[in-house]
Amino acid sequence: MPSGADITLYKGPKGCLSHRCPLCPSRSAASSHLLRCAGCRAFRYCSREHQVAHRPQHKSACTKIKKARAKLDREDHEVRNATEDFMTPANAFETHVGSFWGILNTRDYMRARLGLAQDLLLLGTLDGVGEGVEHLRDMLRLCRSDNLGIRYTVPAAMLRLDLDQECYDFMKWWATCDPEGGYDWGDMTLPYLNLHGADVLEDPGFLLSNYPEINFLVALLILKLKLLVDIRNLKVTRKIFAGRDFPLELRDQIEQDVVRSPLSVRIQREPYASLIKTEMKLMNHSRQIGSALAKANHNFVFNLFGPEEALRDHSSSYSRGSWEEMALAMHYSYAAWWETEGVLDLLKDALACAARDSEPEIEDRMKNERTRKGRTAAELLADLSVNRIWGYLDYAVENASYLGPWSERPSERHTMEARQCWAKAVAEEAESDDEAGSDDED
Template sequence: MSSPTVIYPPPGDDITGTAYKASAYKGPTGPLRHRCPLCRATGSQLLRCAGCHAFRYCSREHQIVDRPQHKFACNRIKKARRKLAKEDHRVRYATPDYMTPANAFETHVGRFWGLLNTRDYMRARFALAKQLLMLCTLDGVQEALEHLWDMLRLCRNDNMGLRNFVPTVMLRLDLDQECYDFMKWWATCDPDGHYDWGDMSLPFLNIHDADVLEVDVRNLKVTREVLAQSPLPFELRDQIERDVIRSPLSAKFQRESPETLLQIERRLLGHIIRGIGPAVVEANANFMFYLFDPDEALSFGPVSYSRGSWEEMAFAMQNSYATWWEMEGVLDLLNDARTCASRDSESEIEDRMQDEKIRKGRTAAEMLSDLSVERIWAYLDYAVENASNLGPWSERPSEQHTRENNEAWARATAEEAEDQDAILKAIALIEEEG
């Protein structure tokens, strides 16, 4: 696909002006809700901060108590809003000349980046959106998505690479269908490289309700196993099942049979293990390693990057880590898959340590850690089985698989030794007879 040129981040230019600490990406887990940061009270009736419009409190008392902690972020948001308002005024009331229209909002919608006087406006709007995303509040993330979406309307060519941010923001808001539609449009909009990005009459982001596989299957499976052990009324069981489903796409699976859920789960795993997982590794080999230890990447300041580089991984991590963090159980599932891979790979480390080309100066522990990440997708099915197991640790499917693998390896080793012994005896017999 021939896509528009991405110029974010420009070489040496820090659009956001901020390098955040890793802790800033780790807000509350679970779906975004209007919640008081002090007591975690939730609800739309909470009081909204009049300064940043992105934080809510259960009471004036809690707002006052939180003021020392909130003040820095609040002032930063207000500063970003003032900057955007200033740039908006400059574009809207520009003095026209041969390069500058009087009001680009009326004359150049869809082609903003082609005008030099709109670029500071676009940068200021993106900076505000990024600041709002870092608050990890429902108001902040919703407003950030509105900014990003409207910026794509103003600049179809997407020279700032906003299409790389929008999907993760949509996922944080549980807009799963919209996210898939968005990504599918960008992946298929220009198959032959002839899409005219300057022609505003062409279809733009016009894919809706594309077929996408849903991902709340495991929660439903486990919930049903738990509920099967309790004589609860049907109405209460039904409500509990609805509450464990996060994605709006997955609601229809509530009525599916256990056999159908298992089939869907296997199909999903196949997509991930054979398709998505390897694609992540191919796109940037650094990503999975730093997903488990992201602090260095999350604290990295903006600079230019090349495809597949460490710097590209850092930007991807900063863009997506809040989404990973907020999705309950996802990082736990990947960590368990890594643990399974590590346990099954321990027996190989001694031999690998003998080959310096493989070792590359690493310790045995470092080699095992790296190997566990490299093999994580091959063990994801173990982790999924473990997540559905309600029995003791010793009966986890991965433990059973490991025991079976070790027993099979021991049998194979014994058989190989017996065969070798038989061969040696045969050779000795032949030499004796000869």
């Protein structure tokens, strides 16, 4: 796991990964336009001057990647040129593809390759993340049963590359491949990771079992929120263009530019009424997944808005629902949260709405020690707000596409209406009590 000094590696530039110089905004879709570091082969620069200037910051990571590649090359050579005996094949790459972990002399190779992949993912560059995902996917080809738990790392990394459909297919296959527990991982003739084009808008119930995989829940939540943000951007764009004489082809091009997910191409073609229905569906799915995540590990959302301690954790083992499980899931996913513009902002607004509506309760709750549990008023409000965040996601979604005055945002109106209803109910109850008291006197 990375040290505390490496936490900034999880917080690179926001937005989709692209070839870019780390010292300036220069970026290019064509890799030939930028210079590539010959050492790590994962960083690119707009000029030799910027490459030299960045060397002090880059040297440590570059050296680490080079050492990891050299180690992998040595282990690869050992496997391909092994001395054959009754336990060791001469070249497992030719004879045991699909069952590598069952061959003892491949395990150091697999560990070395996983180490390189993890180092590459931490670089936060398009080359680094792209190569890291390639390593992980090929390791699953070499070892179907995935004894190293690689499948838990892959989904969030795919989302960083905007491989959204591939991510969803990957998670659904693993979640549904062995419902009866009889899948033979050693039978290379059985279908493996062969699910393609699954409906991302379908009900997520297949993943919400009694013991869901937390890393899949997190990745699916990011994906659903990512699509919600794209719908927000489409709605805002259409509001701006409404009633204006604007070339249709130019508007379509702008709508393509304001969405992130490749899956949003389908959503973009929807009329406004259908867009709202899709938004509602995604919001309800996000609530379900968020609630399932809170049930599976209540630590995750609490730490999502301040992940530093979790990202410093070095635990090598964990149990279900534990702090250590959350920390590992944070390591796997936080870069995806950070790079996917809008998703954390959406949750932060939902949290703020929950806090505002929960604040009037705090004074009474502080009087009850069983409720307070030694917490300060601020700590109690923070805990209460996180626990209620999914109930306020609709407020945040409405706010996200609102273009009017801040004081008149949908969440403000909802809160005002709720307080008026509450005040009315309290007044009616008091009036009823007064009438009952008058009857008693009579």
